[in-house]
Structures are given as structure tokens and as C-alpha cells.
Amino acid sequence: MALNMARVWCRCSSYCIKKNNFPNVGVNFLHLSRSVAGYERDPAPLFFSPDVQRIMRKMTKVDVKKVFRSRKLGEKLDAPEYKFLTSEELEQYMKETEKKVEERLQVPPIVKEREEINEVLSVDRALTGYDSAKFVFTDITFGVPNKDRIIVVREPDGTLRKAFWNERFRMNQIYFPEPDRQLRTPHMFEEPYLTNVLDRGEYEFVLDRACVQYEPNDPEYYRVTSTTYDHIEKEQMFDALQSTRHFGALAFYLCWNKQIDNFVLYYIQNDRIEDAVMLIQLFHLLNPESKSAETDSKDALKFIQAYISKDSSRKSVLEIALQSFLELQKQRQFVEEGIKKAHGM
Structure with a gap:
């Protein structure tokens, strides 16, 4: 195998990827470890407190037509279905609808931004210069949560360390891909595309996509959501998120940052x-x-x-x-x- 190839070795399988497919490993991710949204202290205890959750739910307000409106997802819409129901059946349907509304209006969790992983396991100088690429070892045991999966990296200088967060993301997405989550950052989250989308008022679309692409403690998630909330606050487009799962998070962010x-x-x-x-x-x-x-x-x-x-x-x-x-x-x-x-x- 050529020396300019990055090798990814895993238990029960191997995966070889060109080094150019990992342009950001160990470089840009360190830049993202800064706090972007202003959560210097941990917001989770307050966010999950009953009083805060109660106020956020009450402020969100329920507009059933908006909650169940048709979305532009590129999918074919199903034809409406009409049924004759008894009073008991109608009441049961109403209860089921209320549960669905609660699920759709569940506010995305707000937790403290994660810190970069900088843990060296060992250093073997005898391996220095053996290869010019890094070796990434991934445990692909099924049933193990991605956040707990063992992923380590052997550097060309012989250092064995735990994988950085962006390396963990890539390996987990390769072997256990999350639906609709892309291996590379979508262009819509980069400038000037993000500003263009926000100027069009597509706030809910941006926030929904951020929830799919990133974990709640990802620095990039904070950057995208805080940029969106600041744009809404500046333009006073607060009703754009009314009756959506993001309205409570918007209120929490603005209150937290005064x-x-x-x-x-x-x-x-x-x-x-x-x-x-x-x-x-x-x-x-x-x-x-x-x-x-x-x-x-x-x-x-x-x-x-x-x-x-x-x-x-x-x-x-x-x-x-x-x-x-x-x-x-x-x-x-x-x-x-x-x-x-x-x-x-």
C-alpha cells in the first residue's frame, strides 16, 4: 500500500481512505473548540428543571395546523383519508394527536459544549517514521453507543491517543451512519450560504437540519443555532418559530444571554x-x-x-x-x- 494512504484498521474489517478525504483531521476541529453560543457554565441543570420546561412549553403555544403542515421534503404527499368515527374513537384519535404534538414540540436539549479530547495512551518511539499516515483503530461491535465506542489513533511519531471528536464522528458515520446525516459539513452551514438562507427566513429549516447533522454538544451546533437565534432577534421574526420545537430554545438562548x-x-x-x-x-x-x-x-x-x-x-x-x-x-x-x-x- 502506498505511503500516502491513511489506513483505518478495525476489528473484523479494514477501511482504506485516501488521505485527502481527511483534510480537517486534527486541524480545523481544534479551532471549533471555542465557546460560540455563550454557555460558559453548564445550562443543562436549568434547562431540564420542571419550571423552565413548563414555561417553555407554555410559551411555545400549540397551533395544530402549523405542527402538522406539509413540509418541503421532496417527498410525494399522501392523499387525505376520511373516516367515519364514533365519539369514543374520535376521542381516542384526539389523545393520540396530542401525544404526537408533544413529541414534535419537544425542545432540543441544551447542554454544555464539549471539550476536545486530548488524552495520550502511550508513546512508542520504535514506531517513529514507520508510516507517514495515521492509523485509526475502531471498535465496530454492534450495540455499543457511538459516544462510548473505543476509537484510538496511532500517530506517525508513535504516539497512541484517543481520537479527536471529528475523527470519532467520521468513523461512527462510516460504520454506523445516522439517517440524513452527511459525512461532510453541508454547505448551507457555511458562509455566505448560511446568511443567505437566514435572510430568506428559513429559520426552522436551518435548525431542523442542524439537529440532524450535529450532536447537541457539538461546537458547530452552537455556532449554527446561535447565529440563527441572533438573526431572529435582530429582525424580530419571533413568530417564525412559534408552535415549533425550537421556540423554547430561542427563548432560553435569549434569556441566558440577557x-x-x-x-x-x-x-x-x-x-x-x-x-x-x-x-x-x-x-x-x-x-x-x-x-x-x-x-x-x-x-x-x-x-x-x-x-x-x-x-x-x-x-x-x-x-x-x-x-x-x-x-x-x-x-x-x-x-x-x-x-x-x-x-x-
């Missing part, structure tokens, strides 16, 4: 005060050190005002929006009272 001012402004301008209250409650759960976290008011407007005055970085804009909302409410109340008087009520 970027909810545009979100609160959006809710106030659209007369969604209850949603603004839930968003601020989520902000308090993720940032208990915030000044407004001590506010204990059952009055929604006072609760929002407390956040604006103590924690907001756009106080003047939010105060004007809240004042405009109050004036609009007074005008509506005045009109309603006039209508009631006109009808003798």
Missing part, C-alpha cells in the same frame, strides 16, 4: 402582555442575580415595568412602548363603554 429587550418590545407592541410576563419569568429563572428577580407583583404591568427599570438596556424604548400600550388600552375601554351606553347596557 438579550430579551427586543423580544419584550415585540410582545408589548403586539398586545401580548401575558407572553412578556412569561419571558421575564424565564429570564429570572436563568438569571437569579438580576435586580428585578426579587419583584413579586401579581400585576403584569408592574412586573414588566420592574424589569424595564432595573435590568433592561433599552429602558427608554420599552417605557415608551409600555406607555403607548396603556394609552391604547384606555382608548379601547372608553370606546367599549360608549358602545355599552349606546345599547342601553
Whole structure:
């Protein structure tokens, strides 16, 4: 075998790949180990807490038509099927539909970004210069979780180490491929294609594809999702993810990074005060050190005002929006009272 070939030896099988097929091994992956989304501390304990999960589910809101809408997947659509059902059968179908809705709206897990694997097992200088390529040894035992699979690399200088994360990804995808997951990073996640897709408002498509391509703790997953969330926040396109599995993750990300001012402004301008209250409650759960976290008011407007005055970085804009909302409410109340008087009520 030529010396410019990278050899991949596995128990019960061998796999030979040209060295050019591994251009990023040990190079670009180290660059991706930086924190991109801002999760310096572990968000998992807070994300999986019952209170946070409850607020995210409630904020997502269920629009059945949007949840079960037709998607552009390049597949042929099935013809609609009509059935005559009894009341009991209809109730059973409704329960099954509710379960499907819960499954489809399950928020993707938010966990801490993984750290690069840098563990040397042994160094055998007698093997130095034996070959110019690396040897990758992979355990292909069926039934072993990919995250626990033993994969080691013998360097040309004789160093035996555990495989880097990108090497593990390639080997697992070669021998145990995940459906719809590509061996190489799809171009849509690279610039300028990612920005072009986001400018078209294809937020859900990007996030769904990221969930398929990456693991939840992959640095690239953080880069793609955080870029998407920041774009949504900048353009105030929050309703684009409403009634999708990603809406809770969007709210969590913005609250975690203390970027909810545009979100609160959006809710106030659209007369969604209850949603603004839930968003601020989520902000308090993720940032208990915030000044407004001590506010204990059952009055929604006072609760929002407390956040604006103590924690907001756009106080003047939010105060004007809240004042405009109050004036609009007074005008509506005045009109309603006039209508009631006109009808003798």
C-alpha cells in the first residue's frame, strides 16, 4: 500500500481512505473548540428543571395546523383519508394527536459544549517514521453507543491517543451512519450560504437540519443555532418559530444571554402582555442575580415595568412602548363603554 494512504484498521474489517478525504483531521476541529453560543457554565441543570420546561412549553403555544403542515421534503404527499368515527374513537384519535404534538414540540436539549479530547495512551518511539499516515483503530461491535465506542489513533511519531471528536464522528458515520446525516459539513452551514438562507427566513429549516447533522454538544451546533437565534432577534421574526420545537430554545438562548429587550418590545407592541410576563419569568429563572428577580407583583404591568427599570438596556424604548400600550388600552375601554351606553347596557 502506498505511503500516502491513511489506513483505518478495525476489528473484523479494514477501511482504506485516501488521505485527502481527511483534510480537517486534527486541524480545523481544534479551532471549533471555542465557546460560540455563550454557555460558559453548564445550562443543562436549568434547562431540564420542571419550571423552565413548563414555561417553555407554555410559551411555545400549540397551533395544530402549523405542527402538522406539509413540509418541503421532496417527498410525494399522501392523499387525505376520511373516516367515519364514533365519539369514543374520535376521542381516542384526539389523545393520540396530542401525544404526537408533544413529541414534535419537544425542545432540543441544551447542554454544555464539549471539550476536545486530548488524552495520550502511550508513546512508542520504535514506531517513529514507520508510516507517514495515521492509523485509526475502531471498535465496530454492534450495540455499543457511538459516544462510548473505543476509537484510538496511532500517530506517525508513535504516539497512541484517543481520537479527536471529528475523527470519532467520521468513523461512527462510516460504520454506523445516522439517517440524513452527511459525512461532510453541508454547505448551507457555511458562509455566505448560511446568511443567505437566514435572510430568506428559513429559520426552522436551518435548525431542523442542524439537529440532524450535529450532536447537541457539538461546537458547530452552537455556532449554527446561535447565529440563527441572533438573526431572529435582530429582525424580530419571533413568530417564525412559534408552535415549533425550537421556540423554547430561542427563548432560553435569549434569556441566558440577557438579550430579551427586543423580544419584550415585540410582545408589548403586539398586545401580548401575558407572553412578556412569561419571558421575564424565564429570564429570572436563568438569571437569579438580576435586580428585578426579587419583584413579586401579581400585576403584569408592574412586573414588566420592574424589569424595564432595573435590568433592561433599552429602558427608554420599552417605557415608551409600555406607555403607548396603556394609552391604547384606555382608548379601547372608553370606546367599549360608549358602545355599552349606546345599547342601553
